[in-house]
Amino acid sequence: MADQSSSNGHYAxxxxxxxxxxxxxxxxxxxNLTVEKNKITALIGxxxxxxxxxxxxxxxxxxxxxxxxxxxxxLFHGKNIYDPDVDPVQVRRRIGxxxxxxxxxxxxxxxxxxxxxxxxxxxxxxxxxxxTSLEGAALWDEVKDKLDANGYSLSGGQQxxxxxxxxxxxxxxxxxxxxxxxxxxxxxxxxxxxxxxxxAEQYTIIVVTHNMQQAxxxxxxTAFFTVDEGRTGYLEEFAPTEELFTTPRSRITxxxxxxxxx
Amino acid sequence: xxxxxxxPEGSELERFVKRRRQKGVIWRSLFLLATTLGVVILMxxxxxxxxxxxxxxxxxxxxxPQEMVVGFYQDMALNAPNARTFDDADELARALVAQPDxxxxxxxxxFRAHADDLRAVSxxxxxxxxxxxxxxxxxxWPQSVSMLELMxxxxxxxxxxDVRAAWPETPVHRYLPPASSPALTTFVASVYGDxxxxxxxxxxxxxxxxxxxxxxxxxxxxxxxxxQRTQEEVLGILEERVLEPTVIETWSLSRSIxxxxxxxAAIAGMPDAExxxxxxxxxxxxxxxxxxxxxxxxxxxxxIGSLWVVLIxxxxxxxxxxxxxxxxxxxxxxxxxxxxxxxxxxxxxxVPSIIYGMLGLAVFVRALEPLTSGSMFGLxxxxxxxxxxxxxxxxxxxxxxLPIIIINARxxxxxxxxxxxEASYGLGATQWQTIWHHVLPNAIPxxxxxxxxxxxxxxxxxxxxxxxxxxxxxxxxxxxxxSKFTTLPIQIYQWTSRPQAAFxxxxxxxxxxxxxxxLALNAVAILLRNKYQRSY
Numbered sequence: 001m002a003d004q005s006s007s008n009g010h011y012a013x014x015x016x017x018x019x020x021x022x023x024x025x026x027x028x029x030x031x032n033l034t035v036e037k038n039k040i041t042a043l044i045g046x047x048x049x050x051x052x053x054x055x056x057x058x059x060x061x062x063x064x065x066x067x068x069x070x071x072x073x074x075l076f077h078g079k080n081i082y083d084p085d086v087d088p089v090q091v092r093r094r095i096g097x098x099x100x101x102x103x104x105x106x107x108x109x110x111x112x113x114x115x116x117x118x119x120x121x122x123x124x125x126x127x128x129x130x131x132t133s134l135e136g137a138a139l140w141d142e143v144k145d146k147l148d149a150n151g152y153s154l155s156g157g158q159q160x161x162x163x164x165x166x167x168x169x170x171x172x173x174x175x176x177x178x179x180x181x182x183x184x185x186x187x188x189x190x191x192x193x194x195x196x197x198x199x200a201e202q203y204t205i206i207v208v209t210h211n212m213q214q215a216x217x218x219x220x221x222t223a224f225f226t227v228d229e230g231r232t233g234y235l236e237e238f239a240p241t242e243e244l245f246t247t248p249r250s251r252i253t254x255x256x257x258x259x260x261x262x
Numbered sequence: 263x264x265x266x267x268x269x270p271e272g273s274e275l276e277r278f279v280k281r282r283r284q285k286g287v288i289w290r291s292l293f294l295l296a297t298t299l300g301v302v303i304l305m306x307x308x309x310x311x312x313x314x315x316x317x318x319x320x321x322x323x324x325x326x327p328q329e330m331v332v333g334f335y336q337d338m339a340l341n342a343p344n345a346r347t348f349d350d351a352d353e354l355a356r357a358l359v360a361q362p363d364x365x366x367x368x369x370x371x372x373f374r375a376h377a378d379d380l381r382a383v384s385x386x387x388x389x390x391x392x393x394x395x396x397x398x399x400x401x402x403w404p405q406s407v408s409m410l411e412l413m414x415x416x417x418x419x420x421x422x423x424d425v426r427a428a429w430p431e432t433p434v435h436r437y438l439p440p441a442s443s444p445a446l447t448t449f450v451a452s453v454y455g456d457x458x459x460x461x462x463x464x465x466x467x468x469x470x471x472x473x474x475x476x477x478x479x480x481x482x483x484x485x486x487x488x489x490q491r492t493q494e495e496v497l498g499i500l501e502e503r504v505l506e507p508t509v510i511e512t513w514s515l516s517r518s519i520x521x522x523x524x525x526x527a528a529i530a531g532m533p534d535a536e537x538x539x540x541x542x543x544x545x546x547x548x549x550x551x552x553x554x555x556x557x558x559x560x561x562x563x564x565x566i567g568s569l570w571v572v573l574i575x576x577x578x579x580x581x582x583x584x585x586x587x588x589x590x591x592x593x594x595x596x597x598x599x600x601x602x603x604x605x606x607x608x609x610x611x612x613v614p615s616i617i618y619g620m621l622g623l624a625v626f627v628r629a630l631e632p633l634t635s636g637s638m639f640g641l642x643x644x645x646x647x648x649x650x651x652x653x654x655x656x657x658x659x660x661x662x663x664l665p666i667i668i669i670n671a672r673x674x675x676x677x678x679x680x681x682x683x684e685a686s687y688g689l690g691a692t693q694w695q696t697i698w699h700h701v702l703p704n705a706i707p708x709x710x711x712x713x714x715x716x717x718x719x720x721x722x723x724x725x726x727x728x729x730x731x732x733x734x735x736x737x738x739x740x741x742x743x744x745s746k747f748t749t750l751p752i753q754i755y756q757w758t759s760r761p762q763a764a765f766x767x768x769x770x771x772x773x774x775x776x777x778x779x780x781l782a783l784n785a786v787a788i789l790l791r792n793k794y795q796r797s798y
Contacts (some may be wrong), residue, residue, distance in 0.1 A: 064687060066596065093690030103681035105700060115699070116689035163685070170689055 005216025011075075012037045012174050012204035013058055013095070018072040020053050020062065025114065028053050028233045031072075033223055035174075040196060040205045042215035045225035046256065051208045054225070055176050056204060058090040058093035076174075093120055096167035100179040102159035104151030104166070109134075109143050111160055112151045116170045128168055137165035138195050157188025164195065168203075175199065177207040181214065193218050212257060215243050224253045266594040272298070311777075314770030315542045316515040318525050320535040321557075324506035334469045335450040336441050339416045345436040351445075354437050355380060355396075362400040363422070364435035365415060369445045370394055383407055393449045405431045412453045458500060463493040466500060473504040507557050508765035510535055542771035551737050552753070556764035560758075561772050565779070566654065566739050567732075567747035568721060574656020575663065575720045575745060580713050581666030582660075584702075587709075590668070591675040592697055611665035619729030622658025627730055630654075636744030650731035653743040658730050659723055663716035670712020674705040688794045706794045714787035718780055724751040 011034045018031040029049035035041045043051040053062065059079060062068040073080040081091045104112050113130045122129065130147070134140040139161040143154070151162055160180060167175055177196070181189035185254060196205055196218050209215050215222050222245070223238040237253045248254045255261055270278045340347060348354035348620065352371040358366040359379040366380075373380060373394040380396045384406040388419040395412070397404060407415065415425050416436055422429035438444045450456075458466065467488055471479060482488065482499060501507065510532060513525050518539070529537045550560025586607075594600040627649035632638040678701050686696040732752045740747045748756075750772060757769040 059688065061684065061687065063447050064684070089690055089692050092688055097684075097688035099681060099684060099688075101684045102682060103679070105682060105685065106704065116691070119689070119695050119699070166685070228293065 009077050010037055013206075014073075014075040015054070015057065016073040016075065017022070018054065018057060018070070018074065020050065020057060021069040021071075022065070023067040026230065026232045028225075030230075031235045033235060033238060035204060035206055036221065037204050038200055038202070039220040040200050040207060040218055041221040041223065042219035043206065043208045043223050043225060044210075044212060044215050044256075045233070045236075046261065048231065048233070049225040049227050051223075051225045052178055053233070055178055055206060055208050058174070058176055059092045059097055061092075061097065063088050070126060093170055094172055095174045095176060096170060096172035098160070098163050098167055098175060098177045098180050101183045102156055102163055104154075104159050105154060106150065106163050107150055108148045109154070109162060110147040113165050113169045116166055122170075133165040133169040134162075136168045136199070137161045138191070138198070139165055155188070157184050157191060160184060160188070160192060161195065164192075164199075168199075172202045172203065174206065177205060179208050179210060182210060189214070212245075216241060224248075224250075224256065226252055226256065269380075276489075311770050311773050313514045313516050314767055315774055317518040317540065317767070318513045319509045319538050319540045319764065319767075320511045320529055320532055321538050322508045322532070324508075325504055326534070327458045327505050328451070330469060330473070330500075330505065331454070331456045331458055331461060332447055334465065334472060335417070335454045336446055337472075338418075339436065339438060339446070339450065340441060342417050342436055343420055344433055345438055346441050349440050351439060352376075354439065355704050358396060358437050359398050361435050361437075363432045364396045364398065364401075364437050365404070366396050366437035367416075367439055367445055367449055367608055368394050368396050369439075369443075385409065388452065390452050392447055392546075393445045393452075395449075409453055416453075458497060458505075458621050460605050461493075463491070463496055466490075466493060466496040470496060470500055470504065473500075478503065502558055509557055509584045509762070512540070512763045512767050540767075542767045547771055548775060551739065552735065552748070553737065554735065556760075557764055559765075559768055561750060561753060561775055562751035563736055563739050564748050564750045564772070565775065567736075568749040568751075568776075568779070570652045570740055570743065570745075570747060571656045571659060571727075571749055572717060572721050574653055575659040576713075576717060578657055578660035579664045579667055579716070579720075583664050583704050583713070583716075584671050584709060586664075586668045587671030587675055588697060588702070591672050592693065594699065607665050607668050611669060615723055616725045617663055618658055618662040618727060619726030621661065622654060622726060622730045624658050626654035634744075636742075641742070641744050650733070650746055651744050652740055652747045655727055655730050655732060655747065655749075656743070658726050659720040662723065663720050663724060666716040666719070667713055669680075670716070671705070671709045674708025674712065675701055677708060678704045686704075703794075707791050710787060710791045710794070714784060714791075717787075718784060721780055721783065722751055722776070724749075724755055727752055728755075746750070750779070 013035045015031050015033040018028065018033075020028040021025070033041075033054070043055060045051050052113075056062045057070060057074055058076075062070060070082055071084075074082060076091070078093070079086065081088075105115065107115070110130055113133050114126050117126065117129055131140060131144075132142060139158060142158060143149070143162075148151075151159065155164060160183075164175075164180075180196075181192050184192065191246055193214060196207065199205060207215075207219065219241045221238070222241040224236050224244065225233050226236045227233050237248060237250045239249070244253065245257055248257060268509055270273075301366065318329045339345065346357070348357065351368060352375070354366055355368060355376040358364050358368075359376065365383070368376075368380075373396055377398050381399050381401070383395045383397060383404045385395070386406050389410045394609070395407070403686040404426075407425075410433055411425050415434065416438075419425045419434055421431045421433050423431045425434075450797045455461070458469075461469075470482075470488075474482075488496075511528070513521075516785045518525065525537065529535055547560045548565070549562050550558060552561075552563045572702050590600065590604060590607075594604075626634050630648035634649040634651050634657070636653070682704060686700050687693075691699070727749060733746045733748050734752065734756045736746060736748050738745075754769045754776065755770045757765040757772065761767075
């Protein structure tokens with residue numbers, strides 16, 4: 001997909017009237033969300049509200065679930081990524097992902113980072129790419145002497161940063177993070193949060209989190225999702241983070257962020 | 263407070279806990295019993311096989327090996343230059359007295375009767391029980407001789423000096439008792455030995471020439487010149503063509519140990535039979551081709567046949583099985599057709615193997631004959647020229663184990679964590695890149711385990727091969743996929759149905775070989791599997 005300017009140039013990605021169905025179940029309805037470039041956007045909400053589902057719509061990961069069906073548009077560089085002429089492989093190359101549980105490949109640290117670049121036809125200096133990617137994920141100093149070691153020989157927090165380095169290696173525009181710290185201890189979580197703020201200088205980040213403090217600490221914008229009576233998720237409120245946490249417009253949002261439910 | 267009364271307390275609690283624990287103990291004993299039962303049955307099975315593969319055997323020779331050796335040297339002595347035979351020992355003694363250049367063989371009694379005129383030559387390094395090597399009193403040179411010197415003295419030496427340089431150059435005259443006399447037999451047996459295995463290769467070759475027809479001998483020479491053959495080879499030919507041992511009866515190891523007296527009584531009632539302790543699994547057994555005579559039969563043909571068949575099976579079923587598993591797991595959309603295929607595969611795993619034999623007969627042996635016989639490629643084996651070949655058998659067994667391999671490979675592929683696939687897709691990998699780089703490498707240990715089990719099953723399979731037409735009597739090694747063949751299980755099956763006692767022991771020996779081969783295959787596979795063991 002060519003890097004083309006669009007009418008709404010400062011948005012990295014935009015969801016318009018997004019609906020997701022799992023078979024007959026209407027999982028998420030009518031989501032309208034604009035994600036700004038080089039900002040961190042947090043998706044929060046109670047369990048089952050569809051925030052992960054929405055996140056996975058942004059790089060067509062829901063395609064992997066046979067019963068999932070998507071309606072509406074997700075505009076990336078002004079182009080709907082669900083148009084029939086768009087190849088999901090190209091979308092995922094531009095929009096990387098970091099998962100809830102660290103999932104390095106059972107390969108060496110070097111190969112973990114280099115593999116994505118290799119399969120995407122990278123022609124430059126692989127060693128250099130691996131180094132800059134690991135530096136970008138604040139992992140280089142810890143692993144530079146053992147690049148041949150298996151990815152699983154690292155600690156949980158290191159593994160998650162390895163996964164971030166792996167995502168950086170294909171030079172994406174956007175990085176999606178699906179509860180990236182939920183499997184980590186508080187100190188490792190903090191390092192990831194610091195890293196996210198650093199990365200936002202170059203990348204657009206969308207992060208799903210269960211942890212409201214985390215959302216408040218790192219994100220620029222926060223989208224609050226919740227469910228209606230039919231257990232269908234929807235976007236209740238979307239605002240700059242400070243605004244959403246201090247002066248929520250919606251009563252439900254206020255109840256959630258003050259801990260009255262969720 | 264009152265809530266507590268709903269739960270047992272005090273002594274009641276103690277009894278209650280005890281009862282619960284007892285239940286666990288009972289179950290544990292049951293499981294232990296089941297395990298023990300399994301192990302015991304396995305041990306009994308192994309022991310019964312080992313029991314049959316060792317033990318005494320009553321062996322009858324067409325020509326007794328000792329008689330053959332003794333007879334050979336007797337003939338040599340009797341036909342030596344200047345050899346004279348005397349039917350009457352006294353006459354021999356008198357002739358010996360008169361001829362100073364002669365050496366004679368006498369029994370002790372006759373020698374003593376003529377002791378005044380004759381002199382006994384002492385033997386330096388041995389004893390000749392009841393036999394005296396004598397010379398005339400007028401002869402004064404051989405005071406004593408060694409066993410080694412006796413050999414030429416009575417056979418090939420022409421003059422006395424040929425035996426020992428110090429002796430005169432006069433020709434040796436040999437005065438001998440007749441062939442049937444105990445004196446000559448004892449003498450030959452003591453000097454030259456009577457065990458064929460200890461004879462030099464030249465002597466064995468001469469014995470072969472003596473007993474074989476010139477035609478048969480020429481056949482051996484054509485195979486390999488006689489002077490290039492080792493003593494062992496010649497001994498083997500002698501055993502096969504001249505001695506022709508026949509095992510009349512065999513006893514198992516347990517009977518050999520526990521009922522030795524019965525066996526000895528039985529052997530006493532068998533004329534010409536000798537009792538030998540036999541190990542049926544020998545190197546000869548493994549390296550000899552099949553034979554209709556149990557004494558010579560081996561499993562080489564069957565081992566090579568088995569390995570060929572399993573190789574074809576492996577080459578066919580493993581790639582096809584993995585391919586089908588990948589399709590069903592990764593690409594299959596769950597459509598009706600996919601479900602139909604899936605159900606069929608699961609059911610096929612339970613179809614009796616004989617049915618696969620029928621299928622193999624109809625499809626591979628008959629319908630695809632040009633392919634399986636090799637005539638399509640002009641490679642048909644002239645001795646078969648039909649579809650009953652290794653290729654047909656390998657493909658049949660391949661079909662048999664294909665469902666097992668598919669099911670196991672699918673399990674292994676399904677066990678690859680979803681997280682690896684997601685990570686791969688998340689980086690912009692295509693489905694094929696994901697499968698090739700992440701799914702298959704991580705599924706390999708599981709796929710290997712399943713394939714090992716399946717291949718082991720194919721290795722021991724008999725029924726379908728009987729239908730497909732494994733040869734029961736085949737004496738040439740298979741040399742390619744288009745050869746006719748037999749396999750180890752077929753060989754065992756065939757031997758167990760033979761009436762001769764010795765074939766039962768051969769069957770037991772072949773079972774041991776089969777088990778050893780299976781163990782070896784599994785060991786290799788386990789090593790391979792451990793090498794690729796998952797590291798996450």
